[in-house]
Amino acid sequence: MDPAGPFGFPPATGANFxxxxHQKVPPALKPSVQPLPTPFVVAITGASGGPGRAAAEVFAQAGATGLVLTARSIAGLEETKRICERASSSTKTKNQNPLKATLVVGSVGNEADAQKLATAVRDEHDGRLNMLINNAGVVSTDESAWGPFDKIRPDQFEVPMQTNYVGRFLTMQALLPALMASPGKGTVVNVTSICSHLTSPGHGAPGYNISALASNRLTEMAAEVYAVDGGTGPVFYSVHPGAVATHMPVGASKELFEAMCTDEADLxxxxxxxxxxxxPGWLNGRxxxxTWDMAELQARKDEIVGAIS
Structure with missing residues (x-):
C-alpha cells in the first residue's frame, strides 16, 4: 500500500496507522458480538441520517435500552427511531427491556438546545446516560469555504467552529453531570475528521479542518481535566468516521467526493x-x-503509550 496513504495523505495523518x-464493519466489531450491559443509554447528535443514524442502529442492535437522538429534522429523527425500534425488536429476547428512543429537535451549537438533551435524559431516562456521541457537524455552507483565505467568507470559519467545536463543548457541558452520575461514569466520543491533520490546498475546507482540530484538542483537554478522578471518571475519544457518502458539502468537488467516500456509515x-x-483508558483523549483495525491498535498499546510518556 502507498506509504503516503489514500489520496496522498502523509503518514502523520494516520491514514494507514x-x-x-477497514471500509465496512469487520466481524469482530459486529453488534451481535458486542452486546451491551442492561440498562444502557446513549445520546447521539446529528442522528437524522448518515453516521449518526447508523450509530443509533448499531447500538439498538447491540441491546441499548435508551437512545436520546437529536438533529434539526424531526422527519429524519422519526425515521431513525423507526429503524432503531425494528433493529432492537429483532435482537432482544422477551426478557430484555424494550428500547426507549427520545427525540429532541435542535442545533448542537445552541446552548438552550443542548440543555434540552439534559432534560430529556433526566425526564425520560431517569437521569441515566452511559455514553454521548457528538456526531453533528457541518463542513461548509458556501462555495467560498474551499478557496484561499482572501476569498473565504468569514462565516465559513464561524459556522463550522460554532457547530463542530463550540457545539461539542455545549453538549458535553450539558450532559457530563448525567454521565458522571451513571454507573461507569460515562464515555464521550467527539466525531472528528482526518481533515483535522490536513493543511495542504485541496485537502478540505480550511474553516472545517481547523474546527475539527479544535474538537480534537477539546477531547484531549477534557481527558486531562477529568483524569483527576484517578481513572474512575468519564473517558473521551476523538473518532474519524472514515469517508462516508452523506450530503455533499456545499462547494466540494463532486468527482473527488464520490471517489473518496467509500466507507460504510455503520463502521x-x-x-x-x-x-x-x-x-480503554490508554486511549483516553486520543x-x-x-477505519483502523482495533486488534492491531491494541497490539501497539505499549508503543503508543510509550511514545509520549
Whole structure:
C-alpha cells in the first residue's frame, strides 16, 4: 500500500496507522458480538441520517435500552427511531427491556438546545446516560469555504467552529453531570475528521479542518481535566468516521467526493460501540480512525503509550 496513504495523505495523518484498513464493519466489531450491559443509554447528535443514524442502529442492535437522538429534522429523527425500534425488536429476547428512543429537535451549537438533551435524559431516562456521541457537524455552507483565505467568507470559519467545536463543548457541558452520575461514569466520543491533520490546498475546507482540530484538542483537554478522578471518571475519544457518502458539502468537488467516500456509515458506530463497552483508558483523549483495525491498535498499546510518556 502507498506509504503516503489514500489520496496522498502523509503518514502523520494516520491514514494507514494499522496495516489493515477497514471500509465496512469487520466481524469482530459486529453488534451481535458486542452486546451491551442492561440498562444502557446513549445520546447521539446529528442522528437524522448518515453516521449518526447508523450509530443509533448499531447500538439498538447491540441491546441499548435508551437512545436520546437529536438533529434539526424531526422527519429524519422519526425515521431513525423507526429503524432503531425494528433493529432492537429483532435482537432482544422477551426478557430484555424494550428500547426507549427520545427525540429532541435542535442545533448542537445552541446552548438552550443542548440543555434540552439534559432534560430529556433526566425526564425520560431517569437521569441515566452511559455514553454521548457528538456526531453533528457541518463542513461548509458556501462555495467560498474551499478557496484561499482572501476569498473565504468569514462565516465559513464561524459556522463550522460554532457547530463542530463550540457545539461539542455545549453538549458535553450539558450532559457530563448525567454521565458522571451513571454507573461507569460515562464515555464521550467527539466525531472528528482526518481533515483535522490536513493543511495542504485541496485537502478540505480550511474553516472545517481547523474546527475539527479544535474538537480534537477539546477531547484531549477534557481527558486531562477529568483524569483527576484517578481513572474512575468519564473517558473521551476523538473518532474519524472514515469517508462516508452523506450530503455533499456545499462547494466540494463532486468527482473527488464520490471517489473518496467509500466507507460504510455503520463502521464508526461499531467502533464507538467498542469504545463504549471497553472504555480503554490508554486511549483516553486520543484520536482514533474508525477505519483502523482495533486488534492491531491494541497490539501497539505499549508503543503508543510509550511514545509520549
Amino acid at each position: 494499522t496495516q489493515t484498513i 464508526c458506530g461499531a467502533v464507538c460501540l467498542w469504545l463504549g463497552r471497553n472504555r 484520536y482514533i480512525s474508525a
